[in-house]
Amino acid sequence: MSFLLFQASLTLYLLATAAYLVFFFKERAAIRKNARLLFILAFALHSITIVVRYFEAGYTPITTRHETMSFFAWSLGCCYLSLCWRYGVKNLGAFVSLLVLMLMGLAAFASRATVSLSPQLQSGWLPVHASLSLLAYGFFALAGIGGLMYLLQERTIKRKRFGLFYSRLPSLETLDTLNHHCLSVGFPLLTLGMITGSLWAKQALGSYWRWDPMETWTLITWLLYAGLIHQRFTVGWRGRQAALLSIAALVVALFTFWGVSVFFAGYHGSFF
Amino acid sequence: MAVFSDTIALIGVNHKTASLDLRERLACTAGYEGPLAALSRLESLKEYYLLSTCNRVEIAFVGDDVHRGRTEILAALFAPRVKAAELEPHVYQYEQSRAVEHLFQVAASLDSMVVGEAQILGQMKEAYRIAAKTGGTGLVLNKLLHKSFSVAKRVRTETRIGASAVSISYAAVELGRKIFGDLTNKRVLLIGAGEMAELAAEHLLNQGVASVVVANRTLERAVSLARRFRGSAIALAELQGQLQHVDVIISSTGASELILRKEDVRRVMRGRRNRPLFFIDIAVPRDLDPAINELDNVYLYDIDDLQGVIELNRADREREAVKAGRIIAEEVLKFERWLENMASTPTIIQLRDLMEDIVRSEVDKTAGRIGATSMLQQEALEKMALAIASKMLYHPLKYLKAEDHCLSLEERIHTVRAVFDLDEVAEQAQPGGPSHA
Numbered sequence: 001m002s003f004l005l006f007q008a009s010l011t012l013y014l015l016a017t018a019a020y021l022v023f024f025f026k027e028r029a030a031i032r033k034n035a036r037l038l039f040i041l042a043f044a045l046h047s048i049t050i051v052v053r054y055f056e057a058g059y060t061p062i063t064t065r066h067e068t069m070s071f072f073a074w075s076l077g078c079c080y081l082s083l084c085w086r087y088g089v090k091n092l093g094a095f096v097s098l099l100v101l102m103l104m105g106l107a108a109f110a111s112r113a114t115v116s117l118s119p120q121l122q123s124g125w126l127p128v129h130a131s132l133s134l135l136a137y138g139f140f141a142l143a144g145i146g147g148l149m150y151l152l153q154e155r156t157i158k159r160k161r162f163g164l165f166y167s168r169l170p171s172l173e174t175l176d177t178l179n180h181h182c183l184s185v186g187f188p189l190l191t192l193g194m195i196t197g198s199l200w201a202k203q204a205l206g207s208y209w210r211w212d213p214m215e216t217w218t219l220i221t222w223l224l225y226a227g228l229i230h231q232r233f234t235v236g237w238r239g240r241q242a243a244l245l246s247i248a249a250l251v252v253a254l255f256t257f258w259g260v261s262v263f264f265a266g267y268h269g270s271f272f
Numbered sequence: 273m274a275v276f277s278d279t280i281a282l283i284g285v286n287h288k289t290a291s292l293d294l295r296e297r298l299a300c301t302a303g304y305e306g307p308l309a310a311l312s313r314l315e316s317l318k319e320y321y322l323l324s325t326c327n328r329v330e331i332a333f334v335g336d337d338v339h340r341g342r343t344e345i346l347a348a349l350f351a352p353r354v355k356a357a358e359l360e361p362h363v364y365q366y367e368q369s370r371a372v373e374h375l376f377q378v379a380a381s382l383d384s385m386v387v388g389e390a391q392i393l394g395q396m397k398e399a400y401r402i403a404a405k406t407g408g409t410g411l412v413l414n415k416l417l418h419k420s421f422s423v424a425k426r427v428r429t430e431t432r433i434g435a436s437a438v439s440i441s442y443a444a445v446e447l448g449r450k451i452f453g454d455l456t457n458k459r460v461l462l463i464g465a466g467e468m469a470e471l472a473a474e475h476l477l478n479q480g481v482a483s484v485v486v487a488n489r490t491l492e493r494a495v496s497l498a499r500r501f502r503g504s505a506i507a508l509a510e511l512q513g514q515l516q517h518v519d520v521i522i523s524s525t526g527a528s529e530l531i532l533r534k535e536d537v538r539r540v541m542r543g544r545r546n547r548p549l550f551f552i553d554i555a556v557p558r559d560l561d562p563a564i565n566e567l568d569n570v571y572l573y574d575i576d577d578l579q580g581v582i583e584l585n586r587a588d589r590e591r592e593a594v595k596a597g598r599i600i601a602e603e604v605l606k607f608e609r610w611l612e613n614m615a616s617t618p619t620i621i622q623l624r625d626l627m628e629d630i631v632r633s634e635v636d637k638t639a640g641r642i643g644a645t646s647m648l649q650q651e652a653l654e655k656m657a658l659a660i661a662s663k664m665l666y667h668p669l670k671y672l673k674a675e676d677h678c679l680s681l682e683e684r685i686h687t688v689r690a691v692f693d694l695d696e697v698a699e700q701a702q703p704g705g706p707s708h709a
Contacts, residue, residue: 118510157450158565160577172548173453236545239569 002056003050003112006070012042013073017101020094024168032093036084039097043077050074057114059122062130064115066185070222072129072257073100075138079182083142089178090170125200133193137253140225144250146178147243153242176238179246183232187225195220217256224249232249256264278318280412280611281320281338282371283345283363284330287385290362292576297353299527302325304402304517310348312408316341319410321417322349323378325395326556326575327385334412338367361562372416372607376600379420380427384594385575388433391471393424408588415610422430423603433592441475443578444552448476448520451550451571461518463487463511464525465497469554472522473501487511489525515540515549522552523559534563537570541552552578611682616672619685622694623668627661668692 005103019035061067079095153169156162198208209215228245231237283300300307304322311320319334335341342365346356364375377383381392400417403409427433435655448455458481462469465488473484484503488494494505506514551572553560558574565572635654668688689695
């Protein structure tokens with residue numbers, strides 16, 4: 001059942017992405033409306049997929065590689081939808097839907113089998129810790145996308161060559177506000193994710209912090225974002241610097257998320 | 273053939289052929305009087321007119337040797353500053369109807385950087401007024417320039433070419449939106465007071481910017497401008513301090529050197545907490561250091577850069593420009609006809625003179641022979657002879673003046689001249705021209 005639902009939402013994401021891309025190139029308002037509608041439909045179906053899988057598997061489906069990818073895609077969609085009502089960021093949809101589609105594609109290729117959870121994982125902390133962390137990464141991903149768009153637009157305005165992007169990308173101010181917003185929501189979420197993880201570790205493993213590779217790298221990510229936010233609020237770092245650092249931090253965050261489990265052995269490794 | 277043999281020619285550089293840097297060096301920053309005086313000393317020019325704006329320097333002239341005229345003009349106006357070899361590749365040259373067409377296009381703002389902006393007409397009128405006052409223009413250029421003003425008016429009323437173009441202002445707002453997103457609560461600083469800068473400020477105010485600050489060399493002017501925009505005035509010396517508080521800076525002073533350098537702006541950015549600054553430099557020569565653009569969160573556009581922005585919305589205006597082009601083609605034809613009639617005028621005068629000469633000599637002869645000595649009798653005789661002559665001339669003259677003929681005017685002039693043997697007569701009458709005896 002969840003398999004079919006997943007396929008259906010994947011297809012809808014594909015259609016939404018296609019529509020967003022058509023809007024990106026053709027710039028017709030009617031297409032944009034349809035694209036957004038498709039994306040919301042896909043997101044709704046995706047939410048149902050996760051709920052159905054929860055009942056099918058009997059545990060919070062943020063455990064296997066397939067599930068985390070899918071949930072990451074979902075949280076990115078969630079962050080995007082939470083923002084797009086408040087700030088109209090022109091053509092952000094095209095970039096976001098493309099990334100969501102990629103994540104869904106990765107999820108589709110991972111094994112979809114449900115697993116039986118080890119006793120350590122059978123805890124109320126699992127949904128809280130995992131979803132908070134993944135939502136944080138969703139906001140960071142959005143900040144990274146915003147940063148990329150900022151760099152593209154800034155380059156256009158600085159170099160004074162008005163090509164493909166100038167009219168299609170939003171203003172620098174909008175993108176900088178997006179960055180600001182994503183960081184100020186994502187960072188507390190990550191912090192909460194780390195605190196809940198730490199409490200869970202104390203409960204399950206006996207100590208708050210074990211310098212497991214995942215923990216170390218998460219700390220590095222956290223410090224990077226903390227530094228970025230600090231610079232933003234004190235010295236007024238913004239624009240290009242903020243955009244570049246958000247992209248760099250996102251790369252580190254993604255490495256924490258996937259790379260660590262590939263390159264290092266640790267108790268998190270088995271989940272991804 | 274002694275027809276109207278002078279050529280109307282136009283030479284110049286504009287934003288399409290020459291870089292801002294070159295235009296800066298060519299512009300007549302010290303006013304028209306000096307350059308016009310230099311032109312008046314050139315013998316190859318019978319009439320001349322000079323236009324210098326930040327986007328173009330153009331000279332229209334009438335003379336019989338265009339090549340000589342061109343060389344002499346370029347030497348007289350620009351020789352010390354710009355070498356001929358450097359200048360030559362950028363200079364365009366039009367003659368006769370092409371020159372007329374170009375002048376009409378410039379007046380109608382079809383050749384402007386921002387197609388349809390209205391400032392150029394005012395600038396042309398001013399340039400013409402000074403050229404006319406100093407005696408540069410004559411019969412042909414007077415007619416041509418007056419005509420170009422009326423063509424511009426016609427284009428403006430019959431097409432929508434001026435509708436969306438507010439030149440620099442338009443570009444400033446468009447770019448401002450891409451940088452600031454929203455222009456409300458932004459502050460504008462005008463450095464120097466030019467017509468273009470004022471227009472831009474007004475346009476920005478219409479878009480909801482919070483306030484306008486005016487800095488000028490003479491505080492008095494700054495104060496009066498500030499009052500117009502309900503803003504505040506500052507002295508040029510306070511510029512650095514003001515950069516902390518403003519967001520958009522439009523600079524258009526007549527200063528010959530830079531008034532703000534990269535370092536000046538860099539120092540300000542920390543205090544601004546990196547809030548973006550948008551500089552628009554519409555002065556020629558430039559007021560602002562081009563390196564300012566290299567700073568983070570600082571954007572600098574000069575006149576040439578703004579062109580790129582304006583390109584974007586050009587499609588609409590280009591459609592109207594086609595319509596305007598048709599109007600101009602029509603008007604060029606009309607002007608050509610006028611010129612042609614100018615060409616036939618010498619023949620007509622010569623023909624009349626010839627007839628009068630014949631009538632006088634024949635009346636004298638006859639009067640002597642028949643002994644008509646009283647004035648009254650002689651007058652009656654002369655009247656009759658003139659009447660016959662005029663009637664005889666009626667058709668040849670009509671033939672010359674006719675507008676739609678299957679023969680070209682040149683051919684018709686040639687025929688009439690051959691039939692009446694005018695060229696022979698003219699030669700005999702040299703050097704005093706056709707004499708009245």
